[in-house]
Amino acid sequence: RKEGYDHYMLKEIHEQPHALERTLQGRLDAEAGTPTLDFPPGAFADAERVHLVGCGTSNYAAEYGATLLRRWGVEAQALLASEYTGAAPRVDGDTLVVAVTQSGETADTLSALRFAAERGARTLAVTNVVGSTAARECDDAMFIRAGPEIGVAASKTFSSQVASLVLLAATLVRDGEGAPGEEVRDTLRALADLPDQVATVLDGTTARSVAERYAGRESYFFIGRGLAYPVAMEGALKFKEISYEHAEGFPAGELKHGPLALVTEHTPVIAVFAGRHDEKTLNNVQEVQARGAPVIAVAGERADAVRRQADETLAVPDTHPNLAGLLANVQLQLVAYHVSKLLDRAIDKPRNLAKSVTVE
Numbered sequence: 379r380k381e382g383y384d385h386y387m388l389k390e391i392h393e394q395p396h397a398l399e400r401t402l403q404g405r406l407d408a409e410a411g412t413p414t415l416d417f418p419p420g421a422f423a424d425a426e427r428v429h430l431v432g433c434g435t436s437n438y439a440a441e442y443g444a445t446l447l448r449r450w451g452v453e454a455q456a457l458l459a460s461e462y463t464g465a466a467p468r469v470d471g472d473t474l475v476v477a478v479t480q481s482g483e484t485a486d487t488l489s490a491l492r493f494a495a496e497r498g499a500r501t502l503a504v505t506n507v508v509g510s511t512a513a514r515e516c517d518d519a520m521f522i523r524a525g526p527e528i529g530v531a532a533s534k535t536f537s538s539q540v541a542s543l544v545l546l547a548a549t550l551v552r553d554g555e556g557a558p559g560e561e562v563r564d565t566l567r568a569l570a571d572l573p574d575q576v577a578t579v580l581d582g583t584t585a586r587s588v589a590e591r592y593a594g595r596e597s598y599f600f601i602g603r604g605l606a607y608p609v610a611m612e613g614a615l616k617f618k619e620i621s622y623e624h625a626e627g628f629p630a631g632e633l634k635h636g637p638l639a640l641v642t643e644h645t646p647v648i649a650v651f652a653g654r655h656d657e658k659t660l661n662n663v664q665e666v667q668a669r670g671a672p673v674i675a676v677a678g679e680r681a682d683a684v685r686r687q688a689d690e691t692l693a694v695p696d697t698h699p700n701l702a703g704l705l706a707n708v709q710l711q712l713v714a715y716h717v718s719k720l721l722d723r724a725i726d727k728p729r730n731l732a733k734s735v736t737v738e
């Protein structure tokens with residue numbers, strides 16, 4: 379039931395505060411800033427490297443998790459499940475392979491998992507579906523507890539996947555060689571506030587008026603750096619998936635190495651700021667504005683320099699830079715939703731796509 383919402387996707391976007399509360403429930407000591415997942419201390423002490431595999435939105439959640447793990451000193455890589463076997467990664471008994479898959483049934487992800495298991499890797503599913511193939515086949519499972527997601531476009535499951543991976547990353551750091559630093563603890567303390575902050579974004583958003591102003595343009599570019607990069611990629615995927623408009627995501631610094639040739643006054647650029655590397659991303663904003671492109675920034679409330687430079691700003695509450703991308707993503711979901719609604723698209727069931735892709 380859509381419970382008064384026009385689409386399941388909008389309902390699921392609005393369910394995110396509760397979904398995140400469930401994801402975090404009992405898994406976090408907010409005062410100490412430590413994870414309390416069901417894995418005993420030392421559970422991951424043997425993991426020398428971590429591969430996070432997934433497809434589509436789940437791949438971007440994996441990219442977010444891998445970037446955070448590397449920041450925290452753990453050797454980690456996000457690898458597209460559909461390219462995993464071909465990429466010939468080093469995978470053996472010292473490797474922890476984390477399958478990020480909301481359905482737990484994506485064929486590419488399952489074959490990456492089986493490839494890793496045959497080589498002796500330890501496997502862990504991060505999934506929304508208890509009893510799914512990934513949950514059953516992996517050595518361990520961590521359920522993201524987002525609740526059922528009907529819309530083909532992943533929304534609340536992305537947020538719950540990323541929140542789960544933040545908890546998992548902190549757990550891996552706990553079991554690693556160095557003691558978890560203040561940054562890990564501060565991130566986990568801030569994580570406890572995330573459900574309320576997502577609710578604040580949902581209450582105060584102006585995504586709809588941004589959508590009204592920019593719907594129907596030639597192309598849309600999404601840019602970000604660091605942890606804002608997978609969020610920009612996810613924003614572009616969501617946008618193209620449900621609006622059928624051309625959208626691409628780029629690491630902000632890559633624009634000038636080719637894609638800038640496409641930028642004109644007809645190509646809005648959506649720039650994601652996460653409170654780190656913001657000055658560099660602002661340079662990229664100026665580069666596209668010099669070519670006439672309007673810039674819509676998604677940034678923290680206190681990012682005054684960003685607000686001054688951008689043509690529009692979608693603000694999010696200030697949080698730890700390691701989590702800002704999660705709040706920005708909610709604004710991107712809403713922009714994609716409202717543009718698609720204005721264009722009268724089949725938002726819950728976009729053409730050519732299925733909720734779970736069971737062929738390779």
Ligand code: M6R
Nearest residue numbers: 434435436479480481484531532
């Ligand atoms: O069920 P999974 O998380 O394994 O699905 C992976 C992708 O097919 C999925 O995330 C897809 O990209 C979404 N429909 C995007 O919104």
